[in-house]
Amino acid sequence: MTACILCLICPSLAAQMDDREVPLSINEGTLVGIGHFNIKNNYLSDNIRYSGWGVQFMNERMRITSLLDHHLSVQQILYADLSSTLNPAETIGELSGFAEYSYGYHYRFYLSPQLKLLAGSAVHGLLGFLYNTQGSNNPFALSADVDLDFSAAAIYSFNLKKYPLTFRYQMNIPFIGAAFAPGYEQSYYEIFGLGNYDGIVHFASFHNKFAMRNYATLDFPLGNLTIRVGYLNKLYYTDINKIEVHHVSHNIMFGVAKEFITFSGKRLKNKHLYQSAFY
Numbered sequence: 001m002t003a004c005i006l007c008l009i010c011p012s013l014a015a016q017m018d019d020r021e022v023p024l025s026i027n028e029g030t031l032v033g034i035g036h037f038n039i040k041n042n043y044l045s046d047n048i049r050y051s052g053w054g055v056q057f058m059n060e061r062m063r064i065t066s067l068l069d070h071h072l073s074v075q076q077i078l079y080a081d082l083s084s085t086l087n088p089a090e091t092i093g094e095l096s097g098f099a100e101y102s103y104g105y106h107y108r109f110y111l112s113p114q115l116k117l118l119a120g121s122a123v124h125g126l127l128g129f130l131y132n133t134q135g136s137n138n139p140f141a142l143s144a145d146v147d148l149d150f151s152a153a154a155i156y157s158f159n160l161k162k163y164p165l166t167f168r169y170q171m172n173i174p175f176i177g178a179a180f181a182p183g184y185e186q187s188y189y190e191i192f193g194l195g196n197y198d199g200i201v202h203f204a205s206f207h208n209k210f211a212m213r214n215y216a217t218l219d220f221p222l223g224n225l226t227i228r229v230g231y232l233n234k235l236y237y238t239d240i241n242k243i244e245v246h247h248v249s250h251n252i253m254f255g256v257a258k259e260f261i262t263f264s265g266k267r268l269k270n271k272h273l274y275q276s277a278f279y
Contacts (some may be wrong), residue, residue, distance in 0.1 A: 054083025
């Protein structure tokens with residue numbers, strides 16, 4: 001029996017047990033995906049937009065903490081993508097890769113036994129590269145930044161003809177941080193070869209950067225597994241030192257979710273004895 005079914009069949013069990021007796025479990029989702037990418041970086045290719053396809057990997061963990069009377073949950077997300085794109089004439093290609101990590105807290109509003117609203121913030125870091133296969137003097141571009149994000153989510157569990165489902169929508173928007181950006185005509189050899197680091201780190205906020213992650217998922221049981229399918233939309237726009245970077249993707253994600261708690265290095269076997277952050 002999956003974690004999703006157990007929480008829907010026995011919704012009052014956790015409330016009947018003392019908090020000290022109810023372990024705080026970890027909800028983990030591991031997903032892979034495929035998506036369409038639209039990329040522009042005028043450090044490499046003026047104002048030409050490249051488009052193509054890419055693959056993604058995401059691992060997410062969420063758990064309730066004992067803080068604020070169990071109304072505060074923590075979430076970690078590890079994300080990576082790799083894409084191959086072409087210019088409109090399909091004569092020049094670019095390869096790109098991004099790796100991201102975020103760690104955040106949400107305050108949880110329990111509007112009903114089925115509906116939870118979450119609001120909070122997260123620290124987010126990003127490291128990415130873009131390589132232009134034309135092989136000019138500067139065929140490589142680097143993206144790196146760290147931000148403080150606003151984060152909000154809604155999680156709704158319901159039955160469809162007695163079949164348990166859990167829907168989640170989440171959005172993250174960075175509002176303050178720091179970003180790496182070379183000068184418009186500054187080469188990476190000047191920076192990393194000659195050590196000219198002046199002016200490459202910039203304050204980032206809405207005046208020179210807009211980024212957003214929209215994430216929707218649906219969990220449902222299939223045999224002994226909980227399947228998680230989703231849609232991930234990533235928007236990343238910066239305009240620093242006259243260098244415009246656009247990185248937009250639309251992705252379909254597919255994977256599994258599990259609920260577990262570690263005790264003496266082992267998973268809890270009686271999975272109905274936990275307090276889930278997700279279901």
